[in-house]
Amino acid sequence: MSGIVVMMNGLPGAMGHEVSQACIRRGLTLAPVALTGGGQPADCQVTEGSTSVTVKLVGPDAAGSQRKALEELKKAHGNRLVIIDFTHPTAVNPNGDLYTSVGVTYVMGTTGGDREALMKATNDSGVYAVIAPNMGKQIVALQATMERMARDFPGAFSGYKLEVTESHQKTKADTSGTAKALVSSFQKMGVDKFEMDDIKMLRDDESQKAFGVSEEHLNGHAWHTYTLKSGDGSVEFQFKHNVSGRRTYSEGVADAVQFIAAKCAEKSKKRTFDMIDILEAGVMQ
Known part of the structure; x- marks a missing residue:
């Protein structure tokens, strides 16, 4: 058009x-x-x-x-x-x-x-x-993949503990919609009880720099890390997507x-x- x-x-x-x-x-x-x-x-x-x-x-x-x-x-x-x-x-x-x-x-x-x-x-x-909560093509593809994985393999991460950290510029007031979407998929895959409020939000400069965000991108970034650990701690999976800039x-x-x-x-x-x-x-x- x-x-x-x-x-x-x-x-x-x-x-x-x-x-x-x-x-x-x-x-x-x-x-x-x-x-x-x-x-x-x-x-x-x-x-x-x-x-x-x-x-x-x-x-x-x-x-x-x-x-x-x-x-x-x-x-x-x-x-x-x-x-x-x-x-x-x-x-x-x-x-x-x-x-x-x-x-x-x-x-x-x-x-x-x-x-x-x-x-x-x-x-x-x-x-x-x-x-849509996210407009980034590759991240959307990851999100879709996780949704399909949850549908095709429910319980794949049964007994695993989930940790989620997401960092965005301090002007972003709410929890990332993408993080919530991926958490929903992990929940369907059977992770131990995890609520949306358990997502760790980083919105201050010092914690963001400690997380690895560069000074120049503090005002515009989206860094997410999802960590899954088996009950006995012997197996760990980590999914990460870091976007600097908009x-x-x-x-x-x-x-x-x-x-x-x-x-x-x-x-x-x-x-x-x-x-x-x-x-x-x-x-x-």
Whole structure:
């Protein structure tokens, strides 16, 4: 689908900038308006190569202002408009409700919130959406592999103790959605009792550097280690994925935008997708 216009909700945040730049590199048009949280500047500048876009930021302060901005973009661009959301866990459901009520296609990269309520609102509305806790292609593939392993080999790690440590930049407020997804798979494979609250979150510089994160990537990284030990301690498995920077995720978001825009254009009967669907379709660049 050509002529895609993206509204990048999450600017002026670092992920918002990174994703905006990835979309520009793909030849997508960045809308000159975006929704943001309270206390943000009136606008921001996104620059990629020779392209520079001034984006007006619409906060939640004035009643109805965000809905009005969204409705105006929808009226101007119709089904060519795709919303990208990298905001805050507390905004997941309010934003999802806004997108579905206005009837716009969206990509939800923000983690947290009530995911069941988000899925229900999306499915009930009939809008097209990609909802995924992780947009990195290789990590999505690992996640899918673990889900299939859990399905095909339940009890494979029966009696094993699980330890999970995940490190992200301090601005990430919630536990990693990817970590939760992999823990769910390990639970199905029979590990000893392990709750999501048992995931160790690193959000301060000192513990992150001790974990191996370089100084230059403290403000943008995702390092995860999953360790499984047999009951007697004689066998240990370790799964690890360390991402420094945000580029791999931003390129995955651009893939998701192009995928969901195409599904909307072809009037696909299935309307809600995740990154595994995109990976299986073989369209990730």
